[in-house]
Amino acid sequence: MTRRSKKRRRATSLEDPESTPHSTSKVTNARCLLSEELLPRNSKSGLDIRFVSHYVSCSVKNRLNFAQFSKHLGASTEAIKIDKEWYNTICDVAVIENLDKAKAALSDGDISHELFTQSRSRSSVFDAVGRRTGFLNRAAIKMACLDNAFSLTSHTLRMGSFNDKIFSFVDICGGPGGFSEYLIWRIRSGGGDAKGWGVTLAGDEATNWRTQTFREESKEGLEIFNGGDQTGDIYKKMNRDDFVNQIMKATNGEGVRCAVADGGFDFTGYEKDQEMASRRIILDQSSVILRCLGKGGNFALKFFDTFHPFTLSTIYVFYQLFESLCLCKIPVSRPGNSERYLIGKNFMHSVDASVEEVRALLQRVFDEADERLSNEGDIYSDVSILSQSVVVGDSEFCEYIKHQNLRIATEQTEALREIRWYIEHPEIPARQEQMQVKRKCFGEWHLPWPDGR
Numbered sequence: 001m002t003r004r005s006k007k008r009r010r011a012t013s014l015e016d017p018e019s020t021p022h023s024t025s026k027v028t029n030a031r032c033l034l035s036e037e038l039l040p041r042n043s044k045s046g047l048d049i050r051f052v053s054h055y056v057s058c059s060v061k062n063r064l065n066f067a068q069f070s071k072h073l074g075a076s077t078e079a080i081k082i083d084k085e086w087y088n089t090i091c092d093v094a095v096i097e098n099l100d101k102a103k104a105a106l107s108d109g110d111i112s113h114e115l116f117t118q119s120r121s122r123s124s125v126f127d128a129v130g131r132r133t134g135f136l137n138r139a140a141i142k143m144a145c146l147d148n149a150f151s152l153t154s155h156t157l158r159m160g161s162f163n164d165k166i167f168s169f170v171d172i173c174g175g176p177g178g179f180s181e182y183l184i185w186r187i188r189s190g191g192g193d194a195k196g197w198g199v200t201l202a203g204d205e206a207t208n209w210r211t212q213t214f215r216e217e218s219k220e221g222l223e224i225f226n227g228g229d230q231t232g233d234i235y236k237k238m239n240r241d242d243f244v245n246q247i248m249k250a251t252n253g254e255g256v257r258c259a260v261a262d263g264g265f266d267f268t269g270y271e272k273d274q275e276m277a278s279r280r281i282i283l284d285q286s287s288v289i290l291r292c293l294g295k296g297g298n299f300a301l302k303f304f305d306t307f308h309p310f311t312l313s314t315i316y317v318f319y320q321l322f323e324s325l326c327l328c329k330i331p332v333s334r335p336g337n338s339e340r341y342l343i344g345k346n347f348m349h350s351v352d353a354s355v356e357e358v359r360a361l362l363q364r365v366f367d368e369a370d371e372r373l374s375n376e377g378d379i380y381s382d383v384s385i386l387s388q389s390v391v392v393g394d395s396e397f398c399e400y401i402k403h404q405n406l407r408i409a410t411e412q413t414e415a416l417r418e419i420r421w422y423i424e425h426p427e428i429p430a431r432q433e434q435m436q437v438k439r440k441c442f443g444e445w446h447l448p449w450p451d452g453r
């Protein structure tokens with residue numbers, strides 16, 4: 001952090017951010033440390049909380065036909081090459097090193113959990129947006145943000161004979177249920193109806209479904225699946241298969257309009273390995289999405305870092321099968337973490353094969369890869385689902401990924417440095433503009449202002 005920016009921090013008001021009226025000049029001060037596109041901007045018309053979503057679409061020349069797709073797709077233990085050239089193709093070595101340093105500066109054993117979480121909260125202008133919202137949790141507000149940016153609940157989608165009036169969705173690794181709560185509420189408060197199917201690990205009190213604490217409108221509408229073994233564990237092939245079969249049966253074989261998948265587990269202490277450790281959960285969620293999403297459907301899937309060839313080959317599969325993709329960090333997601341979402345619009349499957357053929361191929365390859373990942377105790381094992389050369393050979397795809405990775409990694413590094421600065425300055429209160437940002441987000445995302453907030 002530069003001396004100039006420290007000075008600006010000290011200028012921040014000491015008043016309670018939840019009750020302070022905000023002047024635009026303070027917002028300007030905040031902005032100079034923050035990125036152009038993710039964070040609020042002060043414009044003539046006021047605070048601008050929108051973020052720019054860059055999409056990528058596979059061009060005709062790079063779109064694989066079914067024969068090529070089947071040839072390249074396959075689970076294997078191909079040796080994966082990760083060198084300077086790779087990192088410079090999909091990001092930039094120096095940017096990744098800076099990010100690692102910023103992460104390491106926060107893994108100092110002397111920083112208490114309490115000081116860390118407080119400093120993280122004080123440093124982000126979006127922090128209040130996810131707190132005391134009238135919804136179950138912060139995840140519900142993330143879904144509101146994603147929906148606003150990507151029209152996930154749009155009613156314009158027409159999908160064959162399955163009850164057209166009902167917005168159907170699947171919520172994978174969705175407990176305790178903020179995503180579902182928001183989706184059902186959004187549709188019902190607009191006069192429509194929604195039906196969701198949800199799966200998540202059963203038995204863990206912190207993450208198990210809490211449908212009874214959903215908003216009144218959302219209490220009914222989500223059918224929970226725990227599988228024959230009652231675990232809700234999507235690492236188990238039987239559970240994935242039964243879940244998909246149940247949905248396909250209920251939708252007359254058409255699949256759902258929207259799939260959301262937010263799987264994750266506690267990475268505390270091994271954040272550095274987060275991307276490798278999350279390969280299996282991302283693979284299994286992808287498998288379920290691709291097997292139960294209807295033609296024309298959209299999805300949102302959580303990723304962590306997107307630097308490893310395995311991650312990028314998974315994204316590449318979606319790139320081949322959807323009209324457009326967007327990899328983005330949303331503002332309400334904590335800026336210092338590696339979380340990001342991949343959004344897919346309009347599931348097209350392959351141009352020259354039926355959706356059933358595509359689904360059968362993906363099921364076989366993803367199941368085999370899952371098997372390999374499950375057998376490996378070593379989280380650094382090489383497992384591949386698509387030859388790395390196919391990804392590297394598509395310069396349009398790589399340029400897009402590089403652009404997004406550079407943006408996200410640079411902003412994350414900045415955010416981590418900010419947190420570090422707040423840790424060193426425990427006397428500095430939370431960002432003063434937090435409540436102004438919250439009001440603006442609730443307004444733009446058409447959320448009801450929570451009573452008494």
Ligand SMILES: C[S@@+](CC[C@H](N)C(=O)[O-])C[C@H]1O[C@@H](n2cnc3c(N)ncnc32)[C@H](O)[C@@H]1O
Pocket residue numbers: 137139140172173174175176177178179180199200201202204207208232233234235262263264265281
């Ligand atoms: C960040 S939480 C999801 C929050 C959720 N989107 C919401 O709106 O409340 C991550 C979830 O992944 C689930 N999960 C992790 N591993 C899983 C597995 N193997 N099978 C099913 N769910 C899993 C956890 O149980 C947890 O509910």
